[in-house]
Structure formats: structure tokens, C-alpha cells
Amino acid sequence: MGNKRFLIFSICVLLGAGFAATSLLSYGAAKTAIREGIVATELPLTSDNIYSEIQKDLIRPIFIASMMASDTFLRDWVVNGEYDLPKITRYLAEIQQRFGTFTSFFVSDRSRMYYHPGGILKQVREDEHRDVWFFRVRAMTDPYEINVDIDMAHQDALTIFINYRVLDFQGRFLGATGVGLNVESVHSLITGYQERYGRNVAFVNPEGRIMLSSNPGWRQGQRLQDTPGLAELAEDILRSGKISYQFRAQGAEHLLNVRFLPELNWFLLVEKAEDAALAGVRRTLYVNLGLCAGVTALVLLAVGLTLNRFQTRLEEMATTDKLTGLANRQAFDILLNQAMREARRSGAPLSVLLADIDGFKAINDKYGHLAGDAVIRQVAETIHGCLRESDILCRWGGEEYLAALRGCGQEQALLLAEKVCDRVRALRPNVDGEGLSLSISAGVATLLPDDGPDNLLGRADTALYAAKGSGRNRSCSA
Secondary structure (H helix, E strand, O other): OHHHHHHHHHHHHHHHHHHHHHHHHHHHHHHHHHHHHHHHHHHHHHHHHHHHHHHHHOHHHHHHHHHHHOOHHHHHHHHOOOOOHHHHHHHHHHHHHHHOOOEEEEEEOOOOEEEEOOEEEEEOOOOOHHHHHHHHHHHOOOOEEEEEEEEHHHOOEEEEEEEEEEEOOOOOEEEEEEEEEEHHHHHHHHHHHHHHHOOEEEEEOOOOEEEEEOOOOOOOOOEHHHOOOOOOOHHHHHHOOEEEEEEEEOOEEEEEEEEEEOOOOEEEEEEEEHHHHHHHHHHHHHHHHHHHHHHHHHHHHHHHHHHHHHHHHHHHHHHEOOOOOOEOHHHHHHHHHHHHHHHHHHOOOEEEEEEEEOOHHHHHHHHOHHHHHHHHHHHHHHHHHHOOOOOEEEEEEOOEEEEEEEOOOHHHHHHHHHHHHHHHHOOOOEEOOEEOOOOEEEEEEEOOOOOOHHHHHHHHHHHHHHHHHOOOOOEEEO
């Protein structure tokens, strides 16, 4: 037992020390690599990914605006003189409702009317600064632009517009159409980027004002020049197109990447605290240490179970008959002594039954040892089925079986022996396609006050020989 405990303890120490050393060395290497690579690679790559996702999130409204610009109904309605105002308002309202856009619009080049789902909003003019966008779209060669502007139809709400050029069937400019996305709805996209990439994201206009932000410390409308940690970097940030920074704020180091988004005319800021950058590695370390502890525990459990199973198997091999699974002679000696002590202490009777297969040598000679082994197993199962749970049955040797019958007197033991003989006669095992006739002889003896194990078994053996001498296939009592 002491050697087993020492072995398990040694395995525990070796596994624990090895796993812990490996995990800590890996953590140190990963920490160094992250600190070296996060500014040069990770943040710029995250910035590129977010930029790509922003472009992807704008594809759907661009597609909607493209569909409107090529819609035959819209072009025919303009070419035919823009009559029947309810038709165009219904059309724009249906676009807005079906695709869930914040607004939809059409501005005619001929009449300069600004149509939206509620009717005519206004008439655009070249001298009106709010209408500059239309004349810019009128003069450009690209099919569309993405523009951030206020929406007069919604109390000057900040809106991302997709302005798409509408051409007639000869390629002449008819006007501009498209849809608008509320900047507040785009804010949910920013929050999604922050959750997906684990980085704080902000958009800043060319004047340095924060337009959208997932960083609670960077309020919407706040200027970079007034933001702790960024005030001294603000001028350089607004002048750069794509660059990385490191700054300190609220007692912690922060890493920042900046890039300019020409589609929105905004700067994209991607920021993360250095502690947050290393949080994933620390979690990995804790997980690794936990896994190490778990693996060590499982290994120790497996070793313990293996040793216990091996020990149990050795004990079974020492006490169990391999052929029948019954107790062997050595085990029965121990169990019989225990049963005899219990019988003398309680005053209950105790009998033994010794049985032997009749003519077994002839079975071996005629059918072979494998058939003989099968017969021994089947007879063992048959005898075991006749006994009670409190009785003890063993293979005494060769084709002999010995049972200790607790609480069973001589008369009851003899009746049980006769029952066993009857059951074996009815067995008829199939050997080489032939139903084999079997019988056993049995002798029983009951414990007397002065009996030792040898005396008790000797009288049972004498009774067995008496049964054999009386013609076999029967039982006798001592």
C-alpha cells in the first residue's frame, strides 16, 4: 500500500511540475510576442477588417439605391413630366418600408424638386449650402457616392446617404435617388465590431469631433483635442492617413491605430488597452493550468484505478477458478472456516455437499478436453442455480464441486443434493450435435460439535464414495 501511494504521489509531482513549467514558459513567450506584434500587425489588421466590414454593411443600401436608379417606373415617371405626385411618394414609401431604410428620396434635375415618402420636401438650389451634394452628384462620373449629411425630413438627423445618379434611356442625367441610413442605427454596427474583435472603435470627422464610439471614455461630440491621452496626438491623427500610436490614459497603456475612410470622409480609430490585449493570453494560461490539473487528476485516477484493478485481478486469480468463475479451493477453505465459526456462534446448522460428475473421463476421452471443459462449466452453472445466495460453491478440483450450505441441516442438505442430481440429469448438453446424458453423485455431511474442516469434508467425501459405490447418479449422507 505504501509503495502504491508513493508511486501515485511521484506521478502527481512530475506531471504537475512539467505541465506548470510548460504553461508558464508558453505564457512568457506569448506575452513577449504579443507586445512586439500588436502595434505592427494586430491593430492594423483589425482596422482593415473593420473597414472591410463597413464596406460590406453598406453594400445592401448601395444595391437598393442601384435598383431604384435603374427602375423603369422611376425613369418613365420623370421622362413623362413628373405628373401624379402620389405615385412617386408611394414608390418611395414602399422602398423605405420594404427594405427598412431610414429614408428614401428622389431629386429631379429638371424640376429640382426633392421628393420623399411624405411628399415634396423642397426645391434644391445651387446657392443653398445644404444642396451642394446634389450638384456634386450631378457633375461626378461615378455612379454613386456615400455621403454623411443631415436629413431635413427627419429634424436634421445625422444620416449616411447613398446618392445614386439616375440616367434616362439615352444616358442623360435625370436626377439623384437613393436611401439613407440613420447614423444611430450604424452605431449598433460599431458595437458589433467592438464585441467581435474585442477592440474599441470610434469614428472622427476631419475637424476632430467624435461622431460614433464604442469606448465609454470617448463621448459622441467630444473633440480629440479634449480627450485624455489623445489631446497631444490629435493634430497628428487628423493629419495622418494610416498610422499607429501608443498613449497613456487612466493609469494604463493604450494602443491605437488610425486610418482614413474616404467613403465617409471620417477617420477610423481602433484602440485597445495593453492589459486587455494580454487578457486572452492570461485566460489561456489559466485554462492551461486548469487543464493541467484536470489531466493530472485524470492520470492519477487512471493510475489508481489501474493499480486497484490489477490488485483486484490478482486477488481474483488467487481465489477464483478460471474455468467456471467459482471460488477455488484456497478461497473455499477461508470461507468454510468463517461459515463454521458463524454456525457455532449462532447455533444454526451447517452442511456441506460434495458432488462429482459420473464418468467424466469417458467424456474427455470421447469428445476431447474442450467439450469436457464445457460440461464442467454447464454443471457448475446448474448446481449454482440450485443454491441460495447465502450458500458457498467452489470447484474443488477436476470435475468435483463443493458447497457449504448455511442454515441447512442434514435432511435439507440431502433434499438439495437430490435436487441437484435431478437438474444435472435433465441438463443434456449439446456436444458435437449430440445431446449428452449426464449424471452426478453427491455426498452430504452436517457439522458436528467437535468437527474441524477436515473431519467435515472427510465425512462428505465418504458419503460421496458411498453414492458412487451404490451405482452413482444418486446422493448419500454421512
